[in-house]
Amino acid sequence: TKWRAVAQRSRGDAVIVVNGAEGEPQSKKDRVLMSERPHLVLDGAFIAARVLRAGAVILYIGERHDAARNAMLRALSARPESERRLVTPSAAPARYVAGAExxxxxxxxxxxxxxxxxxxxPFERGVGAAPTLVQNVETLAHIASLARTGQAPQTTLVTLAGAVKRPGVLEVEAHATIGDSVLRAGGAIEAPRAILVGGYFGSWVEPEHAWNLPLDADSLRRHGLGLGCGVIGVLPASRCPVCDTAGIMHYLAGESSAQCGPCFFGLRALADACTRVAERGTNPEDIKRLQRWAGEVRGRGACRHPDGAVMFLSSSLHVFAQEFAAHRAHNMSRSA
Structure with a gap:
């Protein structure tokens, strides 16, 4: 594990990075956790610092997450001086990839x-060349809860987004289903066309398949899914999934770090091709071209960004196959 690797290398110089960047546009769970339970997150960070003999803790919080950052700093001001002196705040850029380790x-x-x-x-050579543990804020909160109670938490945080009556963050039992979570958010506003599990690096699932899926990692993995950033997005039947796919692909292409051709050129080409389908309608070669290009991009990037984007696109092409095949020109007004 990362913890063991850092512990083996630490000579009192390890660094703990509290990762609250949360660059996924639809996700709000991390900033809500930092705003509502900042001491729990800090407890987890300082437990990690003690266990790994760390000499520094960095609060890496999204630059636009003002409420979360202010809550964490207020909580920090109430901690003992021995803890405060370890901590340095840092504003993470508002970029999709900024939360990657x-x-x-x-x-x-x-x-x-x-x-x-x-x-x-990072656990080998990270911040300042020191062994570094980069840990999400929810994971640190779970560690603190485990230390307090002696039991691993049986809940997880999810963000309900899209066509639900009460979008926002929920704490749900680990074995709760996607349907349970949607109902706790007041239910769908209208008949869902698909459920996005895991945000923009996740996958679409047909509602009839998604409804009874438990949210625990093992159950999702058996279905080729992952909760990822914790987003459950409900796409209503009234929206155009082709246009939404094009909009999201353009966003992801724009978030490229421009470090490699498959990401910078490949994602842009895929996004442009999706837009042509959305704006001009489908011809028989469009889908084959998108599938072929997605396969050519997959696994060839310098980081995981292009892989996540093409996983989302491949999921869209599969779940919305009929819509893509039958699509007629739109002006993109129904897209996200």
């Missing part, structure tokens, strides 16, 4: 939030 370390070292080639991994 390697991107966070690169930003803290060089001021640029772009993922770097690994190895060396």
């Amino acid at each position: 390697a991107a966070a370390v690169h930003f803290l070292n060089e001021g640029i939030a772009t993922p770097t080639n690994v190895p060396p991994y």
Whole structure:
């Protein structure tokens, strides 16, 4: 594990990065956790610092997450001086990739939030060349809860987005289903066309297949899914999934770090092709071209950004196959 790797290398110089960048546009769970339970997150960070003999803790919080950052700093001001002196706050850029471990370390070292080639991994050579643990705020909160109660938490945080009556963050039982979560958010506003599990690096699932899926990692993995950033997005039947796919692909292409051709040129080409389908309608070769290009991009990037984007696109082409095949020209007004 990352913890063991850092512990083996630490000579009292290890660094703990509290990762609250949360660059996924639809996700709000991390900033809500930092705003509502900042001491729980800090407890987890200082437990990690003690266990790994760390000499520094960095609060890496999204630059636009003002409420979360202010809550964390207020909580920090109430901690003992021995803890406060370990901590340095840092504002993570508002970039999709800024929360990636390697991107966070690169930003803290060089001021640029772009993922770097690994190895060396952050736990080998991270911030200031020291062994570094980059840990999400929810994971740190779980560690603190485990230390307090002696039991691993049986809940997880999810962000309900899209066509639900009460979008926002929920704490749900680990074995709760997607349907349970949607109902706790007041239910769908209208009949869902699909459920996005895991945000923009996730996958679409047909509602009838998604409804009874438990949210625990093992159950999702058996269905080829992952909760990722914790987003459950409900796409209503009234929206155009082709236009939405094009809009999201353009966003992801724009978030490229421009470090490699498959990401910078490949994602842009895929996004442009999706837009042509959305604006001009489908011809028989469009889908084959999108599928072929997605396959050519997959696994060839310098980081995981292009892989996540083509996984989303491949999911869209599969779940919305009929819509893509039958699509007629739109002006994109129904897209996200």
